[in-house]
Amino acid sequence: MQKIPVVAIFDVGKTNKKLFLFDENYKIVYEKSARFTEIVDEDGFPCENLESLQLSVYNSLREVFRRQEYEVKAINFSAYGASFVCIDEEGKPLCPLYSYLKPYPEELQKHFYDTYGGEEEFTKVTASPVLGSLNSGMQLYRMKYEKPELFKQMKYALHLPQYLSYLISGEAYSDITSIGCHTNLWDFQKGAYHAWVKEEGLLEKMAPLAPSDSVVPATFPGSNYMVGVGLHDSSAALIPYLVNFQEPFVLLSTGTWCISLNPFNSTPLTKEELQRDCLRFMQYKGKPVKAARFFGGYEHEQQVKRIAAHFNQNTAHYKTVAFDPEIINKLQREQALVSGTTPSKNRLQESVFAQRDLASFASDTEAYHQFILDLVTQQVASTQLVLEGSDVKRIFVDGGFSKNAIYMNLLAAAYPDKEVFAASMAQATAIGTALAIHRHWNAKPLPNDIIELKYYAVTHDAKL
Incomplete structure (x- = not known):
């Protein structure tokens, strides 16, 4: 039996986590859906169950690779934005995947905008309305000041789509569709990270930017396939x-x-x-x-x-x-x-x-x-x-x-x-x-x- 060439896509929403296999005509030939019960972070605020998500990705891929009718040519990931996974030198998550709905400390937020030119000018340059934790860069700023030891241990802060890609490729990258979406990180006038990212020591925590349409080799066992860097x-x-x-x-x-x-x-x-x-x-x-x-x-x-x-x-x-x-x-x-x-x-x-x-x-x-x-x-x-x-x-x-x-x-x-x-x-x-x-x-x-x-x-x- 001739195998069907397919691309595997993980589409991770807040509620539903889906895996699709598309054939070369972009018809769905396989579909699987999962939902996980949220856990809570150290403050008791609901957040994504990162361990369950990681296991689900691995188990779903093993199941697909066991199927004789498909030949997986590539894998890519999309996921909701404004969510960072902070990993250490060994690639292990250092903390929960904090929710973008988590209330942001008012004093810290005021201090940030006062330091970097005021809300009006800053929001214009970064094209990011003031949204608290939904500005994902602010989550890292908060970590630096509230959890400095954790911040020091952090090797990279990866947006969720790029973390999922990292699980399969072992390569850490940032992607412009995640970095450029109301994060407070990107200066749209200069086409580069905003100056505060370097001043606060965040630049070294950002993995190298890779083109959104690029792929890297996989390290997760399976067929000979490539891995996309993930998209918002x-x-x-x-x-x-x-x-x-x-x-x-x-x-x-x-x-x-x-x-x-x-x-x-x-x-x-x-x-x-x-x-x-x-x-x-x-x-x-x-x-x-x-x-x-x-x-x-x-x-x-x-x-x-x-x-x-x-x-x-x-x-x-x-x-x-x-x-x-x-x-x-x-x-x-x-x-x-x-x-x-x-x-x-x-x-x-x-x-x-x-x-x-x-x-x-x-x-x-x-x-x-x-x-x-x-x-x-x-x-x-x-x-x-x-x-x-x-x-x-x-x-x-x-x-x-x-x-x-x-x-x-x-x-x-x-x-x-x-x-x-x-x-x-x-x-x-x-x-x-x-x-x-x-x-x-x-x-x-x-x-x-x-x-x-x-x-x-x-x-x-x-x-x-």
Whole structure:
């Protein structure tokens, strides 16, 4: 029996840890999922069970290598960001994998920003809003001052994707998609580590930077395969679009957060943009991506519960509500009569619908249309932050809202001068992680059919 050449991809999320095998056409031929119970760090704060994760990677690979039908050509990793594994000279973790949700000491944070030019200037240079532990560089700064002995023992601080790669290759590297994502470590103006990294003695704790699309030989026993250096998951999810589309586009990645990603906008962040949750990170080729986000998916979950309770409906009903342009036109006429204008494009942080009286709506369908109308107004305000200063003609929407006909039609109406598409692709992050090292394992040309697109034309006179 001829073996199927495959690439193995570990996609490590906060909740689910997945292993995929893709064939040369990027079809999933094997899939395995695991979940681990969190442990707690020395302060009693929940954190990743690093030992379970490490064992799972090893055991999963041994299982794959035992299967006679596959020939593993390469392995790569994607994982959530803002998480460091600090290793000693022997490569062993020195401390827990601290959670990026762990509260950051206010005094230490103030001392940091006061020392390095103040919040406004520092956040502009590093394209990193003030996010506490979510700025992963701040975790190392904290360790230096709260656990100096541990800091001295540290050989390298590896972001989680690079640590997973290290487990299999034995080679320690840093990667720009992890270093360049709201870490406080990277100076976007100079294209190098920020000066504080060297001044605080962190530079020597950073493993050498390797290109995100590079591979190294494996030391973990198995077939003759190569190992990628790992990718930050948000950057990985963008790769299939960058591979398939050369014309400038914006990707709206919709889930709990609705994140607008523009890889074709090189304008520096302004003070106002940083205050409105706008940031930059690095795509796998080392170019900056301008990003803006708001809590759209979470807001949808909350307001759908409110509508369902008021109208005595099941929340599942709202997954299939058809788009009704007549309801939208009626709601917009009423809005114009009340305020004398259409909703402001600057309305971003606050959900207007949360303050609306549900008793004023004739039906739950009308209430839901109004909610999505309010939500898309927020979406447009957020997306505008990354659109301005670039010549984008296409907007791709993936994730939950790509399946919402009301959302998609209203978004198309908001951007009549752009092509708006609902995009669907199974396991975008894992496929992106595989595509990053395509040339090292796959002799076939890059695929051009892995993203399904549905075009939304402007078919009514709703304006946002």
